[in-house]
Amino acid sequence: MLHLIVLMFTSYIIAKILILKWDWSSMSAYGFGVTISTQISNAMHTINNDKSNAMAIDQKREEKRERVEKRRERRNEQSKASGRCKK
16 A cells, blocks of 8 residues: 555656646646656566565575585485495
């Protein structure tokens, strides 16, 4: 709900600036204001999603790294127990 309010407010501000500064018609100004607000919102949303996806990928890599390290430790322990440890 807050997101909608922010979009409406920014659209209104952009439209008012266009109407007052450049004498745009109200329909054109509000249409352009909504378009610009929506495009900026979509760009920000995409950037946030990219960061979230990157964080998820990093977390998966870290988990895999930990699993591989544990597996190596177990293999080293097994090889030491069987006496086949490389020196």
